[in-house]
Amino acid sequence: MTLSTYFDGDPESCWRVARRLDGLAESLEVTSRFLSHQASLPADDFEGLSGNAYRDSAGRLHDEAVAGASAQRALAAALDDFGTDLDGVRRVLRRARALARDHLVITAQEIQPPGPYADERQREVFRMVAGAVREARKVEDQAHHDWQAALAQHAGTRAPSPIAGGPFGLPMSDPIPGPLPDPLPEPPSDPPSEPLPDVPSGGSAPAPTTPSAVPSAVPAAVSPVPDDDWASPPQDDWEPAPPPAPALVTWELTDGPR
Numbered sequence: 534m535t536l537s538t539y540f541d542g543d544p545e546s547c548w549r550v551a552r553r554l555d556g557l558a559e560s561l562e563v564t565s566r567f568l569s570h571q572a573s574l575p576a577d578d579f580e581g582l583s584g585n586a587y588r589d590s591a592g593r594l595h596d597e598a599v600a601g602a603s604a605q606r607a608l609a610a611a612l613d614d615f616g617t618d619l620d621g622v623r624r625v626l627r628r629a630r631a632l633a634r635d636h637l638v639i640t641a642q643e644i645q646p647p648g649p650y651a652d653e654r655q656r657e658v659f660r661m662v663a664g665a666v667r668e669a670r671k672v673e674d675q676a677h678h679d680w681q682a683a684l685a686q687h688a689g690t691r692a693p694s695p696i697a698g699g700p701f702g703l704p705m706s707d708p709i710p711g712p713l714p715d716p717l718p719e720p721p722s723d724p725p726s727e728p729l730p731d732v733p734s735g736g737s738a739p740a741p742t743t744p745s746a747v748p749s750a751v752p753a754a755v756s757p758v759p760d761d762d763w764a765s766p767p768q769d770d771w772e773p774a775p776p777p778a779p780a781l782v783t784w785e786l787t788d789g790p791r
Contacts, residue, residue: 536644536666538626542673547616554609561602568595604687611683618676625669629662637662 571591579587630639636658638645644662647655681693 539642542619544616544620551609551612554605558602558605565598607687615680622669622673
């Protein structure tokens with residue numbers, strides 16, 4: 534069985550995000566102290582119904598800020614531990630590949646087992662490397678599980694399922710076989726076709742005798758399709774109307790001084 538040395542993780546990014554979460558928690562702590570001061574303002578400074586509503590809102594926001602700061606601190610610590618565990622797994626996989634390089638055949642992401650002609654030293658190295666890789670995978674799976682549990686506790690995400698093996702060669706429980714579905718029914722077969730009668734040379738085929746083949750009535754003549762509107766002479770609705778005929782205008786001169 535080959536050993537997979539594939540590593541999917543970035544411990545450095547985990548540590549960077551953990552530092553940012555610490556900074557966010559510090560900002561929330563500063564905000565909570567300000568809100569605590571606002572929630573305890575004396576009535577002489579802000580009185581009436583508006584003052585009471587302001588102090589109540591500041592108190593609720595103070596509690597939320599305190600809870601948020603605590604959650605960010607916990608997530609930062611969990612993410613820091615997660616990055617540390619991933620870094621340890623990465624180191625073990627690197628050492629395993631370095632040890633196997635001088636004795637075994639390795640590819641880009643796998644360590645090949647010794648062949649049938651391998652010596653005892655190669656088999657011993659493979660057993661040593663296999664044990665180290667197996668333990669590293671257990672630590673990796675547990676690290677992922679712990680990080681998901683921290684997210685579920687402090688960020689409200691879905692809780693992880695119990696560890697029952699992983700995709701890195703660890704044993705997993707066999708699935709319980711379910712009932713097999715019923716086989717699909719066979720499609721209906723076509724009815725057998727009747728053989729065609731022999732037609733003598735120079736003659737015509739006999740008329741069909743089945744009722745379905747003899748038409749009951751002669752179909753009516755199909756009326757010709759009327760001419761399409763597009764076949765009529767073109768009449769452009771947008772064609773301008775002809776100009777009106779000029780009207781006869783009579784000019785009458787009134788009597789006046791000449």
